[in-house]
Amino acid sequence: MLQENWTIKEFIPVGFPGLTLNYYGLVSTIFFLAYLATVVGNAVLVILFLKEHSLKKPMYGIMFSLALADIGTGTVVLPKIIAKYWFNDETIPFHACFMQMEMIHYFVTVNIFTLVLMALDLYLAMCNPLRYPVMMTHRITFALNITGWLGSFILTTVVTVQAYQLPYCGPNCIIQCYCEQNSITEQACADSGYQQLVAFTLAITVLLGSLTFIIYTYTHIIVCVMRVSSSHGRWKTFSTCSTQLCIIAVFYLPRCGVYICNMFRIYQLPDLHIFLIVFYTLFPPFINPLMYFFRNKQISHAVDKKLQI
Template sequence: MLWQNWTTISEFIIVGFPGLHSDYYGLVSTVFLLVYIFTVAGNTFFLVLFVTSESLRKPMYIILASLALSDMCFSTVALPKIIAKYWFNDGASPFHACFFQMQLIHYFGTLNSLILMIMALDRYVAICYSLRYQTIMTHRLMYIFNITAWISAFIAPTIATLHTQQLPYCGPKLIIHCYCDHISITNLACAENSKQKVLAVGEALFVLLVPLAFIIYSYCHIIVSVMKLANAQSRWKTFATCSKQLCIITLFYVPRCVVYVASILQFQISTDFRILLILLYSLIPPLINPFIYCLRTHEIRKIVIRWLNKQRVIQETARINVIAM
């Protein structure tokens, strides 16, 4: 059945928070813009450090560089349209552009889940097989893991997008969200869409729960290994090393689990609160990731301090030369 021929709309309208009063549109758009600027700036800063510093060419930093690039891309896909909606009252998104955004939104969400799983694997090997870490986690293997994640993350979102795009859309066209996502678009279809919803939820739970199960498994082994250490200082240092990853993992997975569990159990939560939860797990980790890793990683702090000192010396030299002239 060619449902595409039944589609009579040419665009969707991004609504954002349906309960938000228009008096606050300027404030909300400013907040979103600042989040976007700091996300792009922070992740770009980390990527520049990674590319220009030989000392960062280590497996863990390869993972962080991959995560930084993914976070920056996700924010670039998700935020500009909602900023335009609240700033310029431009919430219109062309039909195919909306599906393209949906594809990328779910692609980068899946990719981040896979990258966090690789990060947990790296910490698992580093702590549980510390003597063999250098031989197991080679640069080549880490690049293979990350490239595989970037490629395989396309599978589930592409299947969901193709199935959803085949549905007919003849109105309404208001997307009650801050960007085009699968559930919001599917709810607007003019035909039976239960199969698409079940497929989408199944795919979302698969890309969410499989990496999460591995992460929980690996960190359980890490905790057991750390508790076996005789030196309390060594235990604390190891836990501190993993705390950054656990913080990001918690922010990424816990709100997602709340949203999915509420949906499966048909627990009623307000639309605005649901959107807020989704934005929390979508936008906060990309915003704070580079700051957590840059400010709490001794090696990166040393590189930044060395770079700042170098710039200070260059400025002092330039000032002296100007005076001498």
Template sequence: MSEGNGSAVTEFVIVGFPGLKAKYYGLASAVMFLVYVCTLLGNAIFLMLFTKDRSLHKPMYIIILNLVVSDILFSTTTLPKIIARYWFQAGTISFTGCFVQMYFVHYFGSVNSFVLFIMALDRYVAICHPLRYPMIMTNFNVCMLLATAWLISKAGPMMMVIRAYPLPYCASNRIVQCYCDHISITVLACTDRAPYGFPAFIAAMVVLLVPLAFIVFSYASIIVAVIWIASTEGRLKMLSTCSAQLIIIALYYLPRCFVYLASIVGIKFSRDLRIVIIMLYSLLPPMINPLIYCLRTTEVKQILLKKFRGQRVHVQRQNISTLCN
């Protein structure tokens, strides 16, 4: 028996993509390892810039900083295990370890949703109420909003774990997914899943749709406000300010909405395709986000160029000093 909950399962096995042939395991692990390294490097660059340059200590960049931290932690929670599964054929995970991973998968996913909500709020106030922006979106107020987001995001995942952990798992222990999540675990329970799956589905919808509803409202208001700006240059500047956030939001929400709507209306597609879509919306945004808000944000680009030029000048001076000596 396992963990004192009446289950015959003592550990789970991360299957990953069930249709993937063994000859492609090395390629799959290499791709996911590359994604993980790019995610860590890209987000680490922003962390370094934020730490070193006080000019980035503004509400918008504080929000991005929280997105960066959440992305790093989410990727570190999910990717190493599935990389090990394909690289070293080490797909087993302990019973408790699987539930710990499940908690953090849903927790960091919830944090991301609320951080994107706060990002949309910041842009809404900046463009629709510019005169009140310095009073409303202070660093203190933004930090309080973000702290609230990290705090309330604990509720849903904790409820899922508390309800799913004691269930009897006496059949298969194979997780047909690249990481442990609520659906892939509870489907293995030897009991009626409906009383446990429906509350988790409602919690997921609240975390997904409530922020999304405000995001849609805020950007609709921004578009209306931009239309009323007489200057073409002013319109382009406003739209450029919001375009990076819109890309991030689209990457996060659109694939998730597709998967949930497909399950509601009964659209059927293969397990491998479903897992591919889930992995894309789980792992692509953390890798792409640094490129978006570094390459699309003028201030960050200028700081990067200044750091690069300063480093190059420093290296040249060192070389000249070495030659002279």
């Protein structure tokens, strides 16, 4: 049973420590436009996946799940950052901070599981095309998506509950733009080493485990592609893979860089460290719709058709 063993009532996300007041308006405007583009872009994808008959395929069901998670990520993170720099609203209530922490890690974990499903879907389509219609039906992809969402909730709830049980008696300033697990547990007035170890272990396991699987599947995909006799066929297949590879690279590379720096205790300037975390949290949801609109012919064709009506 959880005990209310804290004395502070709110947290104060510091944001970027080196940012002066003169740039608050510019920063808040940038974040607002990024939020608007993230929500609108992914919402358009969601509507297209629901309404357009040509997109009623298992692979687009996985993309639908990714778009929902991207909307969730942006909505949980960005409004509070915008409020801080636009309206000077710096505080966040204690319980709301833990709710934000739970939801941020939840949607990011859903993203990871969804990228794994995308890699699996492409692997089966490229390497086992005859078995693909049997192995990736609508029912199976729906079950896999639901498993990813439920599994993500369980993992992130474990981390959140452990952090919530720690006593917090000050200081209440978070060196971060939002309520992130490490920045919160560092404020506990008790030894949080165990909680941080559990969170780090789960994060590394999910991150590296999923990345290992993705690398494995794409290695087999590349081998299958190289067996295609026609250079035109190889180019067409690589073009199909390029969108997902770009999305995966944008999602994983900055994260791995930050985790490596933390693991080996490589010093980073606070503003740079916070920027990298904000970047790898918010840039993928922003860029994913653009990648699909410009790189996926079926989605771009569906958008053109809707615009002509």
